[in-house]
Amino acid sequence: MLAKRVIPCMDVKDGRVVKGVNFVNLRDAGDPIELAQRYDEQKADEVIFLDITATHEGRATTVALASRASEELHLPYCVGGGFRTVQDIRTMIAAGADKVSVNSAAVEDPTIITRAAAAFGSQAIICAIDAKQVAGNPNKWEVYVHGGRKNTGIDAVQWAQKVAACGAGEILLTSMDRDGSKDGFDIPLTRAIARAVDIPVIASGGVGTLEHFAEGIIEGEADAVLAASVFHFGTYTVRQVKEYLRSQGVHVRL
Amino acid sequence: MIAVVDYCKGNLKSVQRGLAAVGGEAEIVSDPARIASAQAIVLPGVGAFADASASMLQSGQMEVIRERIAQGVPFLGICLGLHLLFAEGTEGGNPTEPGLGVIPGVVDRMPSHDEAGAFYKVPHVGWNTIEPVQGANWGDCRLLAGIPAGEYFYFTHSYIACENDCTVAMTQHSVAFPSVVQRGNAYGVQFHPEKSSDAGLAVLRNFLSIVKEG
Numbered sequence: 001m002l003a004k005r006v007i008p009c010m011d012v013k014d015g016r017v018v019k020g021v022n023f024v025n026l027r028d029a030g031d032p033i034e035l036a037q038r039y040d041e042q043k044a045d046e047v048i049f050l051d052i053t054a055t056h057e058g059r060a061t062t063v064a065l066a067s068r069a070s071e072e073l074h075l076p077y078c079v080g081g082g083f084r085t086v087q088d089i090r091t092m093i094a095a096g097a098d099k100v101s102v103n104s105a106a107v108e109d110p111t112i113i114t115r116a117a118a119a120f121g122s123q124a125i126i127c128a129i130d131a132k133q134v135a136g137n138p139n140k141w142e143v144y145v146h147g148g149r150k151n152t153g154i155d156a157v158q159w160a161q162k163v164a165a166c167g168a169g170e171i172l173l174t175s176m177d178r179d180g181s182k183d184g185f186d187i188p189l190t191r192a193i194a195r196a197v198d199i200p201v202i203a204s205g206g207v208g209t210l211e212h213f214a215e216g217i218i219e220g221e222a223d224a225v226l227a228a229s230v231f232h233f234g235t236y237t238v239r240q241v242k243e244y245l246r247s248q249g250v251h252v253r254l
Numbered sequence: 255m256i257a258v259v260d261y262c263k264g265n266l267k268s269v270q271r272g273l274a275a276v277g278g279e280a281e282i283v284s285d286p287a288r289i290a291s292a293q294a295i296v297l298p299g300v301g302a303f304a305d306a307s308a309s310m311l312q313s314g315q316m317e318v319i320r321e322r323i324a325q326g327v328p329f330l331g332i333c334l335g336l337h338l339l340f341a342e343g344t345e346g347g348n349p350t351e352p353g354l355g356v357i358p359g360v361v362d363r364m365p366s367h368d369e370a371g372a373f374y375k376v377p378h379v380g381w382n383t384i385e386p387v388q389g390a391n392w393g394d395c396r397l398l399a400g401i402p403a404g405e406y407f408y409f410t411h412s413y414i415a416c417e418n419d420c421t422v423a424m425t426q427h428s429v430a431f432p433s434v435v436q437r438g439n440a441y442g443v444q445f446h447p448e449k450s451s452d453a454g455l456a457v458l459r460n461f462l463s464i465v466k467e468g
Binding site: 002198 | 379381406410427
């Protein structure tokens with residue numbers, strides 16, 4: 001039986017791990033590969049490097065990071081952030097990334113998902129969705145782009161269905177309301193998206209306790225749970241999270 | 255030298271680095287003559303069956319690999335590389351394209367529902383266990399030496415091989431499908447050992463032992 005996944009996520013800027021709280025206030029959390037190897041030892045199922053560098057030089061650093069990761073890591077990894085074209089994606093996959101995640105570029109032109117999936121397979125293309133609840137409407141969320149700064153007005157559930165139809169292999173769903181809050185995943189959002197699509201959904205944004213991880217899978221119906229700072233700053237090890245999940249009846253690899 | 259066969263686009267470095275991590279001397283090669291002189295052949299999993307089949311036929315790799323497998327040279331097919339051990343595949347085919355034909359049968363899309371009608375997500379992505387097949391002897395499969403039944407490996411695929419007497423281990427998703435196959439010195443794994451952490455490196459180490467000890 002397929003195990004539910006626990007995925008540490010590293011925000012990477014100029015080759016170093018940082019963590020944004022509500023997408024601001026960056027703190028240095030170290031070398032991406034060293035951290036990833038530590039997570040591998042703790043039984044992380046994969047890792048995600050999110051490139052939050054804006055400059056051309058910074059992008060080149062991230063390609064070099066992907067290349068180094070393919071040499072030193074023996075677990076799957078995804079690189080996300082800043083892809084504009086299929087050629088950008090090709091460069092990252094050629095450098096060694098197993099998967100890439102696409103966000104803003106897909107909103108501007110959803111065919112980038114179709115074209116990238118045709119070239120590299122759906123399993124290699126994750127569509128990242130940053131969603132924020134519409135004020136006064138607890139069951140409606142809209143898609144934000146450009147690092148959460150710009151509201152597109154697109155309904156998140158419909159967008160999820162659209163990207164799945166375009167050939168995305170997974171959805172990385174981040175709640176803008178919960179990200180950095182430590183209040184737990186946005187369960188209604190996660191469940192709404194998980195039920196709307198037939199591709200895996202990775203829940204992201206808001207984890208503060210062990211219970212939150214279990215809620216994301218059991219109540220949110222997510223296939224994988226993602227967290228950053230609770231891992232980077234040593235609040236929990238990945239193994240502790242998985243042991244807790246197993247104690248709650250969730251099937252995990254330990 | 256272990257030839258990691260480059261049969262089109264894609265990243266093969268992680269396979270090469272996985273073999274290097276357990277002490278193997280692996281080179282990424284596309285030239286059929288170089289493949290023919292290699293001590294062992296690894297066919298990694300990149301792309302779709304039809305593309306790989308066409309590219310390997312055109313380059314002459316298909317014929318060389320077939321010959322070397324027939325001569326008993328150790329072979330490891332990973333993911334699509336396992337698929338290519340079979341006679342035919344439907345992925346991207348019209349309706350099927352030829353594989354190496356070492357193992358009979360057709361590689362086809364994984365169904366998205368089980369027998370009871372329950373829905374499963376395809377592609378099958380993530381960590382899953384490999385389980386023994388009734389009648390097959392896990393203990394005799396050198397690729398699995400020291401690996402317990404129920405060990406987790408990383409999978410990412412939408413197509414599956416058919417079960418037959420070459421099946422050594424099975425994995426359960428919407429249906430049970432072959433996750434380790436063997437015919438003589440030719441092995442195939444549906445999972446990615448190079449992405450399966452310590453358990454995956456153990457499989458690559460076992461393959462290296464097969465290469466060294468013959």
